[in-house]
Amino acid sequence: MPENNRAFNYDLDYRTLNLREQPELYRVGKGEMGVLLVRPYKDEILPYWRFKTPDIARESSEKIYQLFLDYKEKGDFIGMDMARKFLQMGYTRSRRYANHKTGQKYNGPVPDDKKGQSGAHGRDQLPREEDPVKAESARIFYGKYLEAREDADYKKLKKEWQQKYG
Numbered sequence: 436m437p438e439n440n441r442a443f444n445y446d447l448d449y450r451t452l453n454l455r456e457q458p459e460l461y462r463v464g465k466g467e468m469g470v471l472l473v474r475p476y477k478d479e480i481l482p483y484w485r486f487k488t489p490d491i492a493r494e495s496s497e498k499i500y501q502l503f504l505d506y507k508e509k510g511d512f513i514g515m516d517m518a519r520k521f522l523q524m525g526y527t528r529s530r531r532y533a534n535h536k537t538g539q540k541y542n543g544p545v546p547d548d549k550k551g552q553s554g555a556h557g558r559d560q561l562p563r564e565e566d567p568v569k570a571e572s573a574r575i576f577y578g579k580y581l582e583a584r585e586d587a588d589y590k591k592l593k594k595e596w597q598q599k600y601g
């Protein structure tokens with residue numbers, strides 16, 4: 436199923452916007468887009484997002500997945516999608532730290548004209564140093580992320596959302 440045709444809108448004032456009250460403004464975007472912006476969901480999910488050790492990652496991913504199920508029970512697609520994004524981000528961030536102890540993937544600072552964008556921007560990638568603890572945290576988050584992403588109700592609501600707003 437293709438991603439939402441309308442990209443995540445970074446021009447909205449997310450500091451003051453409540454997307455539970457104005458759900459028509461939400462866009463799925465790609466991957467983790469907007470995960471640290473969309474309120475009130477960010478404020479509800481972020482306190483539980485941790486991945487330092489496998490035990491912490493397991494507790495965190497289970498709590499976030501429970502929030503996903505709670506949002507599902509309420510028919511709250513945005514909440515489900517945000518929980519899915521946090522699970523995905525748990526995977527990608529713990530994977531980043533599994534590959535790079537400092538969490539820095541590239542050598543040197545991001546050029547000023549590229550700030551806020553993803554990618555290497557001409558910088559060399561730092562050598563990988565596999566951390567099996569963070570790799571296990573990544574595996575744990577990835578499993579919960581897949582459960583959320585492949586949930587039949589989530590897929591149905593996402594399709595409906597994209598047809599209505601996308």
